[in-house]
Amino acid sequence: MKKLTIFLFSLFLTIGLSGQVTDTLHRTKIMTLGVFHFAYHNLDVIKTEKKNQISVLEEPYQSEIIAISKAIEEYNPTIIAVEVKPEKQHKIDSLFLLYKSDKYTLGKDEIDQLAFRLGKDLNLNKIHCVNDFGKHYDNIVSIFNDSIRTLKFEDYFFKSRDTIYGKPPIGEKVSSIIDELYERNKPDVIKESLAIYLLNPFKYEEEPGDFVGVDFETGRWFNRNLRIFRNIQRIPHTADDRILLIFGAGHLNLLNIFFDVSNEFELVSPLPYLENAKNN
Secondary structure (H helix, E strand, O other), rough: OOHHHHHHHHHHHHHHHHHHHHHHOOOEEEEEEOOOOOOOOOOOOOOOOOHHHOOOOOOOOHHHHHHHHHHHHHHOOOEEOOOOOOOHHHHHHHHHHHHHOOOEEEEEEEOOOOOOOOHOOOOOOOOOOOOOOOOOOOOHHHHHHHHHHHHHHHHHHHHHHHHHOOOOOOOOOOHHHHHHHHOOHHHHHHHHHHHHHOOOOOOOOOOOOOOOOHHHHHHHHHHHHHHHHHHHHHHOOOOOOEEEEEEEEEHHHHHHHHHOOOOOOEEEEEEEHHHOOOOO
């Protein structure tokens, strides 16, 4: 008990002093560019039907992507990080090396179209993989090991999802990639997207008064994004670096908060650069 008291006192003292050192820290700039998934993997709750999917390899979308890349080059990122798990770093390294050697044709997804394109133009050596899928509590894992409990949870989830999004939740067709990214990166739009994670299935209870829904969202979303943040921290960086994070826009509702309050990073908005892309 005595050791715990000493530890807590030391922790509170550290927190109390943190404000005194903030001004002396040199923060690394990080721009978060929220995107929709160009290749339409349809792994998110909102699905995009085939008729509403665009081909980013065709015009006018290719010209728009090139304009976005050229505009963001003005930010001059020295580090680019993407929504790929670190376990696949070797694969990304190999493909990026081939692309830099003109031996790889870019595919549809945003990693190829934006990260690889920018990385080559800026002569970067690496595209960093920082994604993670989070970790669930044991009580949540036990639900997914029980078919009856899983069905009850899924029934609640899909019914509540349809209530929130409308039935069925369908992604609309993108008419302009620049306009779409500009909209998705607006602070009010990003903030609003976090609200859904405090409704359903956050409110799900197997028994009155339990925290099953809370625990589920803790692993699915909050833990996941904290792990992504930690992966970004792991990238060797200095105050002179400028990081570009290209990620599904939904993640920014937490990641931008983490970067904004962090003493290690300085959050940079992509909106002025997307505005420039519109005008070029």
